[in-house]
Amino acid sequence: MSPVLLAIISVTAIGLICAVVLAVASHFMGVPVNEKEVAIRECLPGANCGACGFTGCDGYAKALAEKEGIKTNLCVPGADAVAKKIADVLGVESEDVIEQVAFVHCAGDCYNHKQKHIYEGISSCRAAQMLYGGKGMCSHGCLGLGDCASVCPQDAICIENGIAHVDTRKCVGCGLCAKACPNHIIELFPDVTRVVVTCSNREKGASVRKKCSAGCIGCGLCARNCPQGAVSVVNNLAVIDYEKCIGCGVCREKCPTHAIRFADFSGRHRF
Helix, strand or coil, X not given: CCHHHHHHHHHHHHHHHHHHHHHHHHHHHCCCCCXXXXXXXXXXXXXXXXXXXXXXXXXXXXXXXHCCCCCCCCCCCCHHHHHHHHHHHHCCCCCCCCCEEEEECCCCCCCCECECCCCCCCCCHHHHXXXXXXXXXXXXXXXXXXXXXXXXXXXXXXXXXXXXXXXXXXXXXXXXXXXXXXXXXXXXXXXXXEEEECCCCCCXXXXXXXXXXXXXXXXXXXXXXXXXXXXEEECCEEEECCCCCCCCCHHHHHCCCCCEEEEECCCCCEC
8 A cells, every 4th residue: 555545544533532522512511501591692782892791792692591580681782772682582671771981081182181201102092191201291181192092992982182082872881982092081971961970180280280271189079069969079170969959051051161061971972
């Protein structure tokens, strides 16, 4: 027998043996497939953002298929359409999804914010933060290098005048930008009209004014004039209780630095 033919026969035999071993292993060691889990997974958008509170879409699908009491409306990016599909698979009543959008709590753009040095390192917010807290005088605000924009699956974030801006018409509320921000100044809000605080600096007012003309100085005028008692100053920064807020706008009118603004999160404007 020629060496070439012998090699072919040997390789073929090894292949057949391996195929048989894999088939037997698959039969005796295979994990049973939960058809309900597979059906639910097909309903989900695959963003794997974790906004539902589980480890991605696979984790949410598994929890829905195996546990009782898990809500079907936790997929914020998928909105009501996905919630309806999941409810149909499980044979339960569909629940409305509270749509959310991201908001950047910083107005310290290149017109309002003072710089302390020129940054020429890696174009990353996280890297800049590790180097003296970034290039700006205020180390609590937007670093402006686009870590949030780079992870946004909807291309809903851009950097304009040195800070991040969210296009609410594109944002699906996945929350990936909030997780990527090293200063933790991006927050998810329900998609309703409200007033927002556009600052994250908790230093005293005099210090804030030296660094940014648009920062909250903790003067308390917003809190003292709110007819619903929905605004308070915590650690030198205005905080709004949206359970009490009726959106009257008095706090915005009284704010001397315009650090409280009206925000329309219904998708008609960008802030």
